[in-house]
Amino acid sequence: MTERTFVSQSSGPVILGLSLPVGSIRVQVVDGLPTARVVLSTGDTTGPAADAVNRASSRQDGQALGIEVPEMPGNVTMQGRRSNMVFGSVTGVTMINGRVVSGGGTVPTVSMITATVHLPAGSSLGVVSTSADARTFGYLDRVEFRSVSGDLDADGVRHLTASTTSGDISAGCVTQEVTARTVSGDISIDLYNGRTAELNTTSGDVVMQATNHASGPVRAHSVSGDVRVSGSRHLNVSAHSVSGRVRTR
Incomplete structure (x- = not known):
């Protein structure tokens, strides 16, 4: 096994930027945690995955912490x-x-590269990947996610911005703003309590449940997928699909 640990040089909430081309990211927000901690690991002791973990770099500027895992060469x-x-x-x-x-x-054949992240309450997260899935637990201030085929599953977030090509985007709760775009993936927001939402996919489905406290515009569009926006009668909703089914209520 190969493992490296990165700890924030500053205490309190951080803005973590994590670049992991391929693998898995698991983020836990912990109340009372003094400093952010990121553990990169793979089951391999040698080879491309182990080399990528060993060559990972970090940089910090104030509360902004950046960690970059290089791509593995070849196939x-x-x-x-x-x-x-x-x-x-x-x-x-x-x-x-x-x-x-x-x-x-x-x-x-290489083992999975896993990033296990623990963040203080009030932190934000940015992820850039080719095909790494990210899952967060706990409430984050901001989440920005960019991937080609990776999935995002965010527990709770104030401001969410996510884009993928073939991955799915899902969030348990969004309390302020959400912008989600994907080509062939699905978009789902379990509880939307925000002020503006823009959800766009080409062939995926869009599902969102708004609360009574949500307000402002909601735009949910798909080309061939279904669109369903619930709890939205008090909102300014623009929902459209070319060949899929559209339901708002």
């Missing part, structure tokens, strides 16, 4: 994520069950 098969996906350039190769069998040799 790798990562265990434990979506049936052993192959990452890297795979042009001209033949794959069977997630392994390269011709056209470039055997692709090494």
